[in-house]
Every structure is written in C-alpha cells, then in structure tokens.
Amino acid sequence: MNTRSRSARRPxxxxxxxNVEIEVASEAIAVIDIVQATATSDLFGWYAVGRALVRExxxxxxxxxxxxxxxxxxxxGDGFLVTYRHRExxxxxxxxxxxxxxxxxxxxxxxxxxxxxxxxxxxRVALHFGEVDILPNDREGxxxxxxxRVEAVSRGSxxxxxxxxxxxxxxxxxxxxxxxxxxxxVSRRKPNxxxxxxxxxxxxxxxGWWELFLVSDEIHA
Numbered sequence: 001m002n003t004r005s006r007s008a009r010r011p012x013x014x015x016x017x018x019n020v021e022i023e024v025a026s027e028a029i030a031v032i033d034i035v036q037a038t039a040t041s042d043l044f045g046w047y048a049v050g051r052a053l054v055r056e057x058x059x060x061x062x063x064x065x066x067x068x069x070x071x072x073x074x075x076x077g078d079g080f081l082v083t084y085r086h087r088e089x090x091x092x093x094x095x096x097x098x099x100x101x102x103x104x105x106x107x108x109x110x111x112x113x114x115x116x117x118x119x120x121x122x123x124r125v126a127l128h129f130g131e132v133d134i135l136p137n138d139r140e141g142x143x144x145x146x147x148x149r150v151e152a153v154s155r156g157s158x159x160x161x162x163x164x165x166x167x168x169x170x171x172x173x174x175x176x177x178x179x180x181x182x183x184x185x186v187s188r189r190k191p192n193x194x195x196x197x198x199x200x201x202x203x204x205x206x207x208g209w210w211e212l213f214l215v216s217d218e219i220h221a
Contacts, residue, residue, distance in 0.1 A: 030097055031079065033151055034053065035172070061080060064103045068084055068100040084097045091129065091185045094181070094189075098215060105123070105174055123173065125176045126153075126178070127150075128146050129179070130142075146206060149205065155171075178213050178214075183213045
C-alpha cells in the first residue's frame with residue numbers, strides 16, 4: 001500500500017531506447033478533469049461552449065503554473081495532464097503542485113460566481129509524484145498511469161473500497177485527491193494542510209490496495 005520510493009528523489013537522468021535518448025525526471029503529476037464536460041458539450045455544443053471552456057481552463061493552468069514550476073500541459077480531451085518540476089529539491093514539486101491546484105480551485109470558484117450555468121467550470125484534480133519519461137509536450141511511464149487511476153476514483157468508488165469515508169464527505173467536484181507520495185510530502189512540509197483518508201482502493205493495472213487522500217487548505221478545509 002506504500003508508494004514511497006527513494007528513487008523519486010534522484011536528479012534528472014537519461015535513458016536510451018534504441019538510438020533515442022529520453023530524459024527521466026522526478027515530477028509532480030496532476031490530472032485535471034472537467035466534471036460533466038461531455039454532457040455540457042452534448043447539451044450546449046462543443047463549438048458554442050465546450051471548446052471555450054477547455055481553452056479557458058488551459059489558460060488558467062498556464063497562468064498559475066508559471067509561478068509553480070509548470071513543466072508540461074497536455075490535453076486529455078476533457079481536461080489536462082499537467083506536471084511540475086523543482087530542480088533543487090524534487091519533492092518540493094509536490095508542494096508546488098498542491099499550491100497550484102488550490103489556486104486553480106479558488107480562481108474557478110470566483111469565476112463561476114458570475115458565469116451562467118452552461119459556462120460553469122467544475123473540476124476534479126488528482127496528484128501523484130514520481131519519475132516520468134520526458135517527451136516534448138508529454139509525459140509517459142507508470143507514474144503517469146497511476147495518476148490517471150487516482151483521478152478515476154470518485155464518490156461512486158467508495159462501495160468497493162476498504163475502510164472508506166462516508167460518501168457525504170467525498171465531494172462531487174472541485175476537490176483535490178492525492179496519492180500516498182503526495183500525502184507524505186504534505187505531511188512533512190505543510191502539516192497545516194488537512195489530509196483525509198478516503199480509504200484503500202484497487203487501481204486498474206496496479207496490484208494491491210492503495211490509500212488515497214483528500215487534501216485541503218484553510219480555505220477549503
């Protein structure tokens with residue numbers, strides 16, 4: 001159940017696949033998904049509403065990420081794969097990713113106050129930390145896959161979990177869920193950020209049970 005790894009603190013290096021050199025680095029990985037994006041596009045139209053919402057979210061992520069070591073933004077259709085890197089202390093990227101995610105949630109909350117119903121943006125944010133293969137405008141590797149599995153966990157996943165939290169304590173949108181690696185970093189470096197265990201989950205493609213956490217700051221506590 002423990003995803004900690006000393007290798008996550010190694011500096012960037014390179015591996016060779018055939019004649020191709022691929023950089024490997026430790027980064028914080030965020031999967032940001034727009035809640036009900038497909039339903040919104042189906043109801044109001046991709047070109048009329050959906051596309052503008054996705055592009056606005058991308059711009060917000062880029063504007064915020066510039067202050068937090070943003071290293072990659074890749075579209076996933078209904079959201080984005082985002083990574084953060086800190087060159088002096090790898091795990092600080094985990095703190096930066098949480099800070100960037102909190103700021104994104106705050107900006108979306110403020111934005112949605114004046115936005116009509118069809119232009120509301122609600123998101124789910126999942127965070128993980130580990131080594132990734134660095135590709136142009138993309139990231140690959142098991143830790144990226146793991147982050148996507150974390151994002152797939154929702155209130156509807158609780159009946160299959162071990163020791164789950166009460167369903168009413170798991171938000172439907174605008175929340176931050178993270179892996180044990182991120183929770184370890186937060187516990188050491190930001191003990192004032194409350195962590196709530198969601199329970200132990202089976203994640204597709206990964207053996208065993210994995211504990212996941214909701215993380216909040218003072219504003220969202």
